Amino acid sequence: MSVMSPRAQPRLRSDFPRFCTVPTRWGDNDVYGHVNNAVYYAYFDTVINQHLIASGALDIAQGEVIGLVVQTGCHYFAPLHYPDPVEVGLTAAEVGRTSVRYEVGLFAPGAELSAAWGHFVHVYVDRTHRKPTAVTEALRRALLPLQRPITTNHSSAFPSPSSATSAPCTP
Amino acid sequence: MSVMSPRAQPRLRSDFPRFCTVPTRWGDNDVYGHVNNAVYYAYFDTVINQHLIASGALDIAQGEVIGLVVQTGCHYFAPLHYPDPVEVGLTAAEVGRTSVRYEVGLFAPGAELSAAWGHFVHVYVDRTHRKPTAVTEALRRALLPLQRPITTNHSSAFPSPSSATSAPCTP
Amino acid sequence: MSVMSPRAQPRLRSDFPRFCTVPTRWGDNDVYGHVNNAVYYAYFDTVINQHLIASGALDIAQGEVIGLVVQTGCHYFAPLHYPDPVEVGLTAAEVGRTSVRYEVGLFAPGAELSAAWGHFVHVYVDRTHRKPTAVTEALRRALLPLQRPITTNHSSAFPSPSSATSAPCTP
Amino acid sequence: MSVMSPRAQPRLRSDFPRFCTVPTRWGDNDVYGHVNNAVYYAYFDTVINQHLIASGALDIAQGEVIGLVVQTGCHYFAPLHYPDPVEVGLTAAEVGRTSVRYEVGLFAPGAELSAAWGHFVHVYVDRTHRKPTAVTEALRRALLPLQRPITTNHSSAFPSPSSATSAPCTP
Numbered sequence: 001m002s003v004m005s006p007r008a009q010p011r012l013r014s015d016f017p018r019f020c021t022v023p024t025r026w027g028d029n030d031v032y033g034h035v036n037n038a039v040y041y042a043y044f045d046t047v048i049n050q051h052l053i054a055s056g057a058l059d060i061a062q063g064e065v066i067g068l069v070v071q072t073g074c075h076y077f078a079p080l081h082y083p084d085p086v087e088v089g090l091t092a093a094e095v096g097r098t099s100v101r102y103e104v105g106l107f108a109p110g111a112e113l114s115a116a117w118g119h120f121v122h123v124y125v126d127r128t129h130r131k132p133t134a135v136t137e138a139l140r141r142a143l144l145p146l147q148r149p150i151t152t153n154h155s156s157a158f159p160s161p162s163s164a165t166s167a168p169c170t171p
Numbered sequence: 172m173s174v175m176s177p178r179a180q181p182r183l184r185s186d187f188p189r190f191c192t193v194p195t196r197w198g199d200n201d202v203y204g205h206v207n208n209a210v211y212y213a214y215f216d217t218v219i220n221q222h223l224i225a226s227g228a229l230d231i232a233q234g235e236v237i238g239l240v241v242q243t244g245c246h247y248f249a250p251l252h253y254p255d256p257v258e259v260g261l262t263a264a265e266v267g268r269t270s271v272r273y274e275v276g277l278f279a280p281g282a283e284l285s286a287a288w289g290h291f292v293h294v295y296v297d298r299t300h301r302k303p304t305a306v307t308e309a310l311r312r313a314l315l316p317l318q319r320p321i322t323t324n325h326s327s328a329f330p331s332p333s334s335a336t337s338a339p340c341t342p
Numbered sequence: 343m344s345v346m347s348p349r350a351q352p353r354l355r356s357d358f359p360r361f362c363t364v365p366t367r368w369g370d371n372d373v374y375g376h377v378n379n380a381v382y383y384a385y386f387d388t389v390i391n392q393h394l395i396a397s398g399a400l401d402i403a404q405g406e407v408i409g410l411v412v413q414t415g416c417h418y419f420a421p422l423h424y425p426d427p428v429e430v431g432l433t434a435a436e437v438g439r440t441s442v443r444y445e446v447g448l449f450a451p452g453a454e455l456s457a458a459w460g461h462f463v464h465v466y467v468d469r470t471h472r473k474p475t476a477v478t479e480a481l482r483r484a485l486l487p488l489q490r491p492i493t494t495n496h497s498s499a500f501p502s503p504s505s506a507t508s509a510p511c512t513p
Numbered sequence: 514m515s516v517m518s519p520r521a522q523p524r525l526r527s528d529f530p531r532f533c534t535v536p537t538r539w540g541d542n543d544v545y546g547h548v549n550n551a552v553y554y555a556y557f558d559t560v561i562n563q564h565l566i567a568s569g570a571l572d573i574a575q576g577e578v579i580g581l582v583v584q585t586g587c588h589y590f591a592p593l594h595y596p597d598p599v600e601v602g603l604t605a606a607e608v609g610r611t612s613v614r615y616e617v618g619l620f621a622p623g624a625e626l627s628a629a630w631g632h633f634v635h636v637y638v639d640r641t642h643r644k645p646t647a648v649t650e651a652l653r654r655a656l657l658p659l660q661r662p663i664t665t666n667h668s669s670a671f672p673s674p675s676s677a678t679s680a681p682c683t684p
Contacts, residue, residue, distance in 0.1 A: 026378070027369075027372055027378050029373045030372070030373070031371045031372070031373065036369050
């Protein structure tokens with residue numbers, strides 16, 4: 001399929017330093033019986049912001065700095081289905097001066113190869129004027145556990161894929 | 172407020188025999204900073220069908236009998252917010268020949284009084300012709316653990332509210 | 343079906359003084375091939391707030407008074423489907439001191455009988471403290487064109503059902 | 514912002530041969546007061562499938578060939594807001610043997626520069642086995658009016674941007 005040149009490949013579980021489990025909802029499935037493509041981005045949004053909130057780096061009601069989304073994308077390899085939960089892997093693939101590129105992998109329970117993976121670029125801005133602002137110290141600290149580099153060469157230095165476990169994404 | 176006569180009252184945790192926890196999502200919050208009223212029904216749908224699927228009483232892809240929704244309603248008492256999870260209590264309040272009235276309570280984590288509660292009436296129909304069909308034996312069995320009657324007179328015969336714990340809603 | 347006693351009846355087009363057309367979306371259909379029950383409430387929310395905003399009675403970003411939802415409900419009679427649009431009828435069935443009960447009818451294009459109808463109770467509150475506040479003059483004016491009483495006795499004093507036309511719901 | 518190298522640019526209205534208008538919904542706005550990034554993909558899905566259905570190239574209930582999404586992406590330049598409608602431009606940027614790459618531009622009413630634009634790759638498969646199948650003749654015909662090439666060099670051979678008008682996206 002030349003329209004997708006070069007064709008992306010699924011990611012491995014070991015590509016993602018952090019995992020949490022997102023339950024699916026009835027309405028996530030569309031008429032074809034699998035999770036609708038747009039809903040994958042709702043999972044991305046939820047897991048990334050959950051990590052930032054839980055780490056004390058984002059206060060959606062009061063914080064002076066908020067993250068605005070400037071770019072997103074997703075590659076789909078295999079369907080996901082309600083009522084099965086989705087195991088979501090997260091990494092901070094690039095940390096810039098005012099922005100962060102997150103990569104997210106979606107896995108069926110226990111699967112080694114991602115059913116889908118995508119990226120999500122946040123620019124951090126001040127809430128009032130919505131102008132880009134430097135990534136805060138609190139955010140840099142929150143990103144540290146997400147910064148194992150993505151690799152497609154899985155050497156023995158990496159934990160075995162099964163070592164990353166998936167718990168609920170709690171705030 | 173006469174428009175809501177008679178004004179409904181919150182339910183107690185002890186009114187619901189089964190509980191499970193639904194995580195919220197970023198997009199559940201609307202512009203006013205709390206979970207949008209329509210999303211409550213997505214929680215109802217998800218938890219009721221999850222129970223039926225997990226109990227072997229509903230096969231959404233292949234089953235000959237499916238549940239169609241003919242009536243829903245909700246009373247809202249206090250806001251819910253992403254990123255906090257919602258503890259969802261479920262009961263089968265009335266079981267008819269072809270239909271079931273479920274009642275659902277939504278609780279902030281650990282709260283004794285519901286933030287909202289609602290009802291949800293399924294009529295069971297055959298998938299092809301969508302005509303009402305008698306509640307199956309498998310469904311009756313699935314409903315048994317949900318049939319502790321709703322009461323507003325909380326005698327000592329009921330477990331203390333805190334005895335109902337909330338686990339993930341797994342399939 | 344005793345669980346729905348008394349069984350509600352569909353409404354007529356002539357029960358609603360104002361109409362506008364809401365296009366459906368791909369994701370509105372669920373796995374059973376029709377619009378999911380929770381999505382009906384998204385239509386209610388959208389049309390009611392659109393009317394208030396267009397009438398100058400609600401400013402969602404800056405206004406001092408906002409409407410919080412305290413009660414909703416819906417009766418479903420026939421399915422709706424993407425890609426067909428939905429013709430939405432709106433009436434203000436009761437106007438209280440601090441709250442309004444809206445009733446909403448959803449019609450397939452050109453249908454005389456509603457596919458569904460529901461109610462939606464807003465309490466108006468001040469944005470900061472979220473305490474009930476009297477319905478404003480601007481809101482009372484916005485409600486006037488919605489206040490033809492709901493009737494099930496359709497006398498000749500009412501326009502013929504086909505006289506209510508449906509345009510886009512524009513702001 | 515090196516994380517988005519190279520930084521994409523907004524598209525022009527004249528880049529898209531077909532337009533239709535999608536009304537926003539109350540719940541499209543998130544807590545930051547603008548349309549949530551995931552909802553943009555719901556607009557893409559809706560408009561692309563609407564075009565295919567209206568052209569007779571897709572029958573979501575019965576057709577033997579359905580389109581599965583294998584890749585999506587979006588660049589965001591300016592916010593969109595409920596209650597304003599969105600004018601959606603559509604083009605078929607690449608037509609392969611079994612797949613099509615659509616590009617979609619989202620514009621505030623009357624704007625010349627897109628608030629966002631994205632891509633959406635469908636692979637066409639047979640409904641039962643979900644194996645890729647050649648693009649049908651009906652689909653090729655449906656794509657013809659969408660195949661004006663995307664260009665960033667806007668010569669006089671192109672109609673003035675204002676010549677593309679936006680009507681409702683009707684089935």
